[in-house]
Amino acid sequence: MPLPIPFIQQCQNLLGADNVIAESECLRVYECDALSAYRTLPELVVLPETVEQVRALMRFCRDHSVPVVPRGAGTGLAGGAMPVAGGIVLGLSKMNRILSLDPVNRTARVQPGARNLAISEAAKSHGLFYAPDPSSQVACSIGGNIAENAGGVHCLKYGLTVHNVLQVQLVTSDGELLTLGGNGLDAPGYDLLALAIGSEGLLGIVVEATVRLLPLPPSTRVLLAAFASVEEAAAAVAAIISDGLLPAGLELMDNAAIRATEAFVHAGYPVDAAAILLCELDGLAEQVEADSLRAEAVLKAHGAIEIRIADDESQRRRFWAGRKAAFPAVGRIASDYYCMDGTIPRKHLAAVLKRISEMGGEHGLVVVNVFHAGDGNLHPLILYDGNRPGDFEKAEALGGKILELCVAVGGTITGEHGVGSEKIPYMCVQFQAAELEQFHRLKRAFDPDGLLNPGKAVPTLHRCAELGRMHVHHGELPHPQLERF
């Protein structure tokens, strides 16, 4: 049912006509996030410029029972910002300023639409940076990062968004403004800040955030190690961590990813290697030197056939160039790809990667791997052709199998991209009915009418039954060939 004209007019009164989009041509931009296979044309997009406007809009939508989908930069990979029928999209792109930077307390106060990278750029002259660095950091917004608890290459050492945010201003579905967190390192009462982070826009709209800034490390070294098999590279990852090293980043790329990126950015990667590891070490020069010696020894002991070292900025940038360009590079070798995001215990990396490649074969699809190996966060990229009927469905089916495999080995269906619309079916696999019900009760404590991003992140039990999916207990699962707890 289209939104009534008076409703649209009232939105225009609240925000000014320029900040309300109702023409279908302009609405197209907002029909999906970066998971473009999932689309819904929104009825209306509103782009508030102030906190007061957000509050007024939320009250107005509540009074008219109109659902609200928050949206940052739209780089999400799970359909979290996909519009819902009969609802509006509330875009935060116009609230994109860095409000203040406090170099003494090492914090930045920012609006939700501020780009992730803009914070580190602003902090650089003070010798500081904002640590969480999703590969999408040139574009994604801090509000979206908070909603997804985004990670990045450096979160192995520096933590995820939840570890680096001190305070959030949240507007609830009835227009109330809540301050979660504090000026120090904690706040009285329940840890509502931790709860809000990663809540995928279901509990409130982030309208401001205060993030922690860290001192830039004086010395950084990247090791690039090549391996003759993916299994050896995966085993080396587990070995580095169990040796007691805590690299700033530890990423794995398989041969398909190496070749795709080499053809795209010419980073000088060894194209014949079955896999490479990129291991970044940082800190005082003495620390880097000590860690580097240990890391090299572990890598060699685990079968590295070649180790290259980058110390200066331009060399390091070249090593990372391939990794950073991996997604677009894969986008050049296939017409479409579908990115999965499961996390597993590191000890299962080798077996799971092998099984994923076999399952790809069974589905007649190629899977490319480039991921945050240090935290066991897989990003299998399933290649498919969206123009070929049935191909996306095949990719989706394989993706589902991969996520079930992650759960089966004691992992999770999503490490950093969120559940959104996409992984709703697999939430029924990971959680029991009583746990899903607990999530719903928690949601109602914030949003009794269920108007904020409805249908996302947490499935109803009814939906799980419809999908024919059920929670799987360890031991009664597919993939019996894999050892598990």
Add this chain to the structure above:
Amino acid sequence: MNDGDLTADIQGRIQQAAASATPLRIVGGNSKAFYGEDCSATAVLDMAGHSGFIDYEPSELVITARAGTRLRDIETLLDSHGQMLAFEPPYFGEQATLGGTMACGFSGPRRPFAGAGRDFMLGCKIVNGYGEVLSFGGQVMKNVAGFDVSRLMIGALGTLGVLLEISLRVLPKPESEATLIYAMADEQQAIKRMNRFSGQPWPLSALAYDGQLLSLRLSGAESAVQAAARQLGGDFDELGEDFWLALREQNLAFFEDDDTLWRISMAPSAASPAVFGTRLLDWGGALRWLKTDQPAKVVHEACEAVGGYAEAFRGGEKHDRIRLKPEIAALQSRIRAAFDPHGLFNPGFCRDR
């Protein structure tokens, strides 16, 4: 240690409590009984018997144990593999359990540099007020499936559910540590110094000021710790390790007193609240302990004036321990009802003000 899985018993007790509307006081090692509001429940749910390790693989940097497991046993096991709980949880008694430690959510001197208890929480199993056994999070480093209920349990003092099992991320122990001290009589100067240190990339792992000495701990490779110490100047404190332990356990002379002990959390560089009393600064200035005989009202208002918040940690007026904004208090009670609709768990704790 007497290991035992009492899940079924505990669940039964809670179902019974729900049926008979009998609230429960949840007790682990009873080492932190001084903390929190007065609990009005008389029936005790004893968690200490529900103990034992469930999973620990040093290479995964994860440990999973039952809530009644003693903190000492956990740290001893980790230590034998060169690992540690990096948030340095205070014990306040040898009998401290994992469940009580996480329910209180205290963190020691390493907190500003390594993270708090909640930052190491990976997953948990709980019983809610419906008597249901639920699992949230898991044993992996990154997990954003569903709301972050595990972290919500930290500091909730058991009011949202009884913790049964907890998975924590652990870290390798640093190869080397050293403590440097600087004599300093002026608090403002100490605050300035601590913030300057924190803004530079030193391998810091603790930073405190007791009114006379600024203490700074370095952690990392031996060569890096030595290099940093050379550049930072100051004197080596050979008894540094004892100092940090005593600070964590509140065994320093500062804590021996009958005055109310307030815990104040605030921006690390802000001036201390104007309340008559004595202070000790931890967490590089972000945590300030205050001993005073001033009324709660005076302390709360002075802390609010400097953008911080105060909590009566030991002693003081139980009915005015902490102050919440009304909208936060209302939300908190709705959240509590979402987990524990009959108000079974530790009634009186986390009161909604």
